[in-house]
Amino acid sequence: MSIIEVRNVTKSFLIGDNKVVVLEDVSFSVGNDEFVCLVGPSGCGKSTLLRIIAGLEKADSGGTLFHGQPITKPTPKIAMVFQLFGLLPWKTALENVELPLEVLGVEKEKRRHVAEEYLNMVGLEGFKNTYPHDLSGGMKQRVGIARALALKPEVLLMDEPFSSLDELTAKNLRNLVLDIWRDPTLPTNTFIMVSHNVEEAVYMADRVIVMTPRPGKVIGEVKIDIPRPRTKYIRDQRYFGLVDEVVALLEKGKV
Amino acid sequence: MAVVMQSKWSLQRYIISLVVGLATLCIMAWLIMTFVNYPEVKDLSLHTFSTLSRILITLLISVIWGVSFGILAATNKWASFILTPFIDILQSIPILGYFPMVISFLFLLGPWGVEISVIILLFTSMAWSIFFGVVGAIRGIPTNLAESARSFGLTGWRYIRHVTLPAITPALISGANLAWCDGWFFMIAAEYIQYKGEIVTPPSGGLGFLLAKTAYEYKDMNVAIILLLFITFIVTYFNTLTWHRIMEKSNSGTFKPTFKMDLSGVGKLGIRAASWRHYWRFQWPKAFSATSQRLRKYTCIEKLIAAVLVFTMVFFTLYKVLGQIPTLTEILRGFSEPPGGELRFLPLFITLTIGRLTIAYGISLAMAIGMGVLAAEHRRFATVFYLLYDIGQGVPILALFPVIFLGITQLVGEPRIALEFTCIIMLVLDMIWYMFLNIVSAIRSIPSEIQEVSRLFGFKGLNRITHIVIPSILPSIVTGSILSWGTGWNTIIFAEYLPSTSLSVPGLGSLLDKAGYEYGNTVVLIFLLIIIAAIVLSMEAFVWRRLLRKFERYHIEV
Numbered sequence: 001m002s003i004i005e006v007r008n009v010t011k012s013f014l015i016g017d018n019k020v021v022v023l024e025d026v027s028f029s030v031g032n033d034e035f036v037c038l039v040g041p042s043g044c045g046k047s048t049l050l051r052i053i054a055g056l057e058k059a060d061s062g063g064t065l066f067h068g069q070p071i072t073k074p075t076p077k078i079a080m081v082f083q084l085f086g087l088l089p090w091k092t093a094l095e096n097v098e099l100p101l102e103v104l105g106v107e108k109e110k111r112r113h114v115a116e117e118y119l120n121m122v123g124l125e126g127f128k129n130t131y132p133h134d135l136s137g138g139m140k141q142r143v144g145i146a147r148a149l150a151l152k153p154e155v156l157l158m159d160e161p162f163s164s165l166d167e168l169t170a171k172n173l174r175n176l177v178l179d180i181w182r183d184p185t186l187p188t189n190t191f192i193m194v195s196h197n198v199e200e201a202v203y204m205a206d207r208v209i210v211m212t213p214r215p216g217k218v219i220g221e222v223k224i225d226i227p228r229p230r231t232k233y234i235r236d237q238r239y240f241g242l243v244d245e246v247v248a249l250l251e252k253g254k255v
Numbered sequence: 256m257a258v259v260m261q262s263k264w265s266l267q268r269y270i271i272s273l274v275v276g277l278a279t280l281c282i283m284a285w286l287i288m289t290f291v292n293y294p295e296v297k298d299l300s301l302h303t304f305s306t307l308s309r310i311l312i313t314l315l316i317s318v319i320w321g322v323s324f325g326i327l328a329a330t331n332k333w334a335s336f337i338l339t340p341f342i343d344i345l346q347s348i349p350i351l352g353y354f355p356m357v358i359s360f361l362f363l364l365g366p367w368g369v370e371i372s373v374i375i376l377l378f379t380s381m382a383w384s385i386f387f388g389v390v391g392a393i394r395g396i397p398t399n400l401a402e403s404a405r406s407f408g409l410t411g412w413r414y415i416r417h418v419t420l421p422a423i424t425p426a427l428i429s430g431a432n433l434a435w436c437d438g439w440f441f442m443i444a445a446e447y448i449q450y451k452g453e454i455v456t457p458p459s460g461g462l463g464f465l466l467a468k469t470a471y472e473y474k475d476m477n478v479a480i481i482l483l484l485f486i487t488f489i490v491t492y493f494n495t496l497t498w499h500r501i502m503e504k505s506n507s508g509t510f511k512p513t514f515k516m517d518l519s520g521v522g523k524l525g526i527r528a529a530s531w532r533h534y535w536r537f538q539w540p541k542a543f544s545a546t547s548q549r550l551r552k553y554t555c556i557e558k559l560i561a562a563v564l565v566f567t568m569v570f571f572t573l574y575k576v577l578g579q580i581p582t583l584t585e586i587l588r589g590f591s592e593p594p595g596g597e598l599r600f601l602p603l604f605i606t607l608t609i610g611r612l613t614i615a616y617g618i619s620l621a622m623a624i625g626m627g628v629l630a631a632e633h634r635r636f637a638t639v640f641y642l643l644y645d646i647g648q649g650v651p652i653l654a655l656f657p658v659i660f661l662g663i664t665q666l667v668g669e670p671r672i673a674l675e676f677t678c679i680i681m682l683v684l685d686m687i688w689y690m691f692l693n694i695v696s697a698i699r700s701i702p703s704e705i706q707e708v709s710r711l712f713g714f715k716g717l718n719r720i721t722h723i724v725i726p727s728i729l730p731s732i733v734t735g736s737i738l739s740w741g742t743g744w745n746t747i748i749f750a751e752y753l754p755s756t757s758l759s760v761p762g763l764g765s766l767l768d769k770a771g772y773e774y775g776n777t778v779v780l781i782f783l784l785i786i787i788a789a790i791v792l793s794m795e796a797f798v799w800r801r802l803l804r805k806f807e808r809y810h811i812e813v
Contacts, residue, residue: 055711056711074710082704086704088723103712151712
């Protein structure tokens with residue numbers, strides 16, 4: 001059963017007086033419990049697509065459905081993690097996580113409790129009252145993840161969440177995200193991630209959707225059937241085969 | 256290809272609007288010259304020409320000075336060590352406070368002396384934004400760029416030509432634009448000077464002279480307003496047309512990221528679209544960021560020492576030049592001569608003046624935040640406010656003084672109360688734009704991710720304003736406040752005192768005017784300047800710098 005459905009989405013921007021088509025007739029669907037990665041070269045509109053799913057942008061034509069209902073504005077059921085974290089610099093880690101709950105009208109005691117719980121889950125016990133200014137990049141992204149999850153969304157969107165982190169930190173966070181995805185006690189089971197790192201996509205996703213450069217179209221998808229946890233398979237021939245398959249699609253999209 | 260066509264077309268458009276504007280100007284001038292019967296107004300074209308050339312000459316001098324000294328101060332450690340605090344303090348003294356000192360020295364040289372003194376006065380009001388803009392821009396050159404240039408062997412003049420000059424161009428142009436506006440602002444004060452009971456005006460006249468003459472001597476409000484409209488047209492017209500065009504062009508090669516904007520609906524050309532593009536894409540004058548940089552650099556004690564040093568230097572230089580180092584008896588005599596007697600009321604005067612400034616500041620702050628938030632939330636308001644800003648910045652506010660005063664006197668009747676109101680209105684008109692400019696630029700530069708976060712998590716209305724908008728503009732409110740207070744101190748010297756009628760409201764500014772213009776009492780004048788500078792600097796040290804430091808963590812890293 002599909003939770004998110006993207007149907008014939010086309011989107012263009014005006015740059016100066018020129019109309020630039022960034023997405024052209026993009027369609028795919030994402031099922032319950034699925035981890036899907038969107039991969040493509042920079043500027044192929046994958047971040048725009050993610051924003052359309054989040055309800056932040058409107059498609060020119062076509063649309064996106066959530067449980068069969070069209071998405072017209074942001075909903076707490078679909079949360080998002082940003083590339084540059086999107087934390088409010090004037091709020092502490094705890095307040096940053098609390099704030100969306102406050103907007104939803106959760107009472108003070110409860111939201112503090114929930115925020116603390118999620119900060120603990122991402123491993124930030126001792127940093128509740130620290131301001132983003134004093135947190136490292138990896139810690140900031142942990143706050144970003146905790147903030148998104150605290151809303152108990154069904155779908156988590158991630159816009160290149162690891163691309164501004166160093167490799168070691170990124171590796172830890174990838175595993176954290178996978179643990180969260182597989183945790184049966186959490187309501188968030190459907191993950192859509194944008195990435196331009198093919199190996200990352202193959203390591204994490206059930207399915208990799210490959211897009212072409214401008215205008216962005218879906219050129220194909222690769223099903224990743226490596227058993228999880230995949231840590232022990234990353235030296236495997238099968239893993240490299242799938243990486244090559246994705247790269248081949250990317251190359252094909254170039255011409 | 257399309258791009259080339261477009262630029263050709265926009266050049267054509269520019270030339271057409273330039274011609275149309277000049278024609279309008281000529282017709283306006285002709286109408287005024289034909290239908291207004293004062294003898295001075297008959298020479299309107301001459302006055303326009305002399306004011307225009309005066310401002311352009313001063314602009315040229317300011318640019319040359321600002322660039323050379325700015326580069327020196329930003330690249331040479333010793334030059335920076337000596338120059339920056341010196342200029343910093345010169346700048347914190349109200350510019351109009353220099354007037355009598357400069358005047359008394361140069362008036363001895365006859366008509367040319369008067370012309371030169373007017374240019375020097377204009378220079379003191381125009382040069383700072385260029386200098387600080389240049390310094391800020393050079394300090395803002397990314398290290399990687401500077402290093403890569405050095406690694407390819409660019410040194411000395413070639414480094415300046417290929418790295419420094421392109422890097423400072425946008426700041427230079429926006430600084431020059433501010434200077435152009437400042438020049439018009441102070442023109443009326445510089446072209447109509449009261450000194451020891453006499454009115455001194457430059458021999459070649461000028462629009463400021465003309466306006467002051469009709470307002471103060473003929474007391475003809477209608478003609479004054481017509482002349483004011485004429486001046487405003489010149490300033491605003493060139494602002495929206497030429498400056499914005501130059502600024503847009505220069506903006507292409509800068510290092511700052513251009514902020515994300517919604518491009519739909521900006522397709523139209525013309526002045527409105529040009530100003531719209533200007534405000535959303537243009538990086539705001541670097542002078543503003545330079546202010547915060549400057550403030551962080553010195554400790555209170557360093558500033559205090561520098562202040563004392565500079566004042567001693569200024570004091571001695573002036574007296575050296577005039578050939579009279581004051582003895583204690585001379586200083587005492589200065590204090591005993593009028594208006595020295597009024598110094599008894601000094602605490603009261605300080606309270607009154609600071610009170611006026613505080614009221615005006617409160618009004619400006621509230622209005623600027625309101626306007627800024629509205630402009631950020633609703634595009635429609637933004638367009639209106641930017642247009643207002645353009646015009647408001649273009650009107651020489653000092654020139655409004657007699658006009659507002661005449662208007663309010665007719666309303667209130669009692670001239671003293673009218674002057675009190677006029678003073679506060681003048682201050683608000685002067686202070687509000689810096690606040691507004693800073694607040695809007697801050698709102699505009701909220702990173703798109705923060706904007707998206709606020710939408711994604713459903714921040715709306717009051718929630719959005721208290722959690723997103725207000726915190727993100729707090730640092731800019733501080734910077735805007737510093738600039739507002741600075742310009743407020745500057746204006747109050749003129750706003751408490753109505754030239755040619757000797758009507759005044761009690762306060763530091765009017766006392767300074769009396770000391771400088773009516774009695775030519777340099778001792779009292781310098782004493783008052785020291786007091787004002789002390790107030791300005793201690794406010795910087797004890798209020799603004801603390802707040803700036805507190806809000807440092809609000810800075811959004813991108």
